[in-house]
Amino acid sequence: MATDHLGDMRLFAEAASAGSLSAAGRKLGLSPAAASARLAKLEATLQAKLFERTSRHLQLTDEGRVYLAHCTTALQIIDDAQAELRAGRGAVQGKLRISASTDFGRQLFGRWLDAFVDAHPDVRVALTLTDSLSNLHQDAVDIAIRFGQPENSALIARRLGPNCRVLCASPDYLARHGTPRTPEDLGQHRFIVLVTASGPLNQFHFAKGDRSWQYTVPMADAWESNDGALVRAWALAGRGIARKTIWDAAEDLRAGRLRILLPDYVAHEAGVYALRHGTRYMTPRVRAFLDFLVVQFAREATALSDVLPFQE
Template identity: 55%
Template structure:
């Protein structure tokens, strides 16, 4: 228990930036707090802080130890709270990572709705179109578009299907016309999303027994590594872009974006998955959020039946929601 108290003191000092302030929060004098941190460093045979008269700065070893110590203390606090209440307590902070466009356009609103049900929960939301390292970034849940990479340390829960469509603004289509087939896209400006494994400029479509592909020429297209930018460019009339329905549901309903080639279906639809650490304790708040999101995804998919502009693109059926080990994929999840 002495070691546990020393670890709590270390975490408090790292977060507050001072040993004296951390000691006061735990009822210790500055001298006692300093001595206990020195004892912890001696036991670990590592210097955790660089100390100056004005600043307390974590060493590289200190940053590593802080990440694991914070996770361990959070798990202990969750367990104690659950035992004390005699039930699963939905409270505390959930750290989530997802893509920029989905996070801004749908997930933020869903998190607000979840907060209305569980006001004791707070969020740390990381938005990036690159793949997060769940352990390194201290993420509780990552929501990713695409098949997850093979990783025995992760567990994946399928949430929905990622339906993608070609869209453009009505103004752009009024100026340039509408493509009649995938091959006809060569006459139009296109916008390309670039991920860590390369640009997503290979577009393949099916219509009945027909299959057609179009490779967007990068030298004449707009490209970016931010999904939100591709959406903004399309809204501003800069061309045609391949977007997930999850990112543009509101724009389709408002008419600010229109589906192009609705009779052709994008052939590389992929799952949306929630990724978790395999061996890390999953607190009640994370499990409650997962169940909430499964329901919200299902409701949103059902509502797409009300979008006649999707034509043959409308989703059919629900994706599996069973939890399974993360499957291998040739591309990183988006």
């Protein structure tokens, strides 16, 4: 019975991926009638409708999306276990599923990922770029890289390195509008604001010695986007001042395309973390990638020390 149920889960996952039950059945060696019967049996067992069916394609129901996330996780764990036994314990191989912010993922992190795969050619990558927090319990993600310490105690967090958010602008913008010297000067400037599902990130905090400041950008006057990469592009084009993590802006700062503003007032933060499920087996590829990231963040922090010294 367990084997049949596992086969039903694979059929369901393949059908969701292909958008076709008959295509999934062919891939698994099943006739259309047999595939339909097995899916009906699975829905009856779960007492839930997994697909809305039309003559052209399948569409997941809300229950189907929830079940697919768990099926993907379960099937990946089983495949990992079988691959590890076949190849020998500790082999770094298989698909690595990662979530990262858009700008970081396209810039610095992209180069690091290439270097890791070059060292481990049997690893394949599924990278999701988003500026919203992923729900790791629903999304099929091995590792999510997030700036700031997570609040979800059900997740295991590994600190990868220090972090701070900086205000930055292009030399062209500063030539036209001047350079702010204190937080009080910000009211005379234009801003580009990242907007997330929880709202605009338009409150800036500053610290120097025992004093602290807060500045809130008036959204009516700001350029805004939910895409961190577009915020970066606008900043490079001189549209205004943007607030970025030091890791997002690293390459632009070193190249002189962006300049840090108010460096003496930067409020340092908890750090950057890798999050993973607390109940999920950590495969050799995940363990190797986490160790790799710690080294990469340490090297980059040293390289950035001439731009902005990190404070632990």
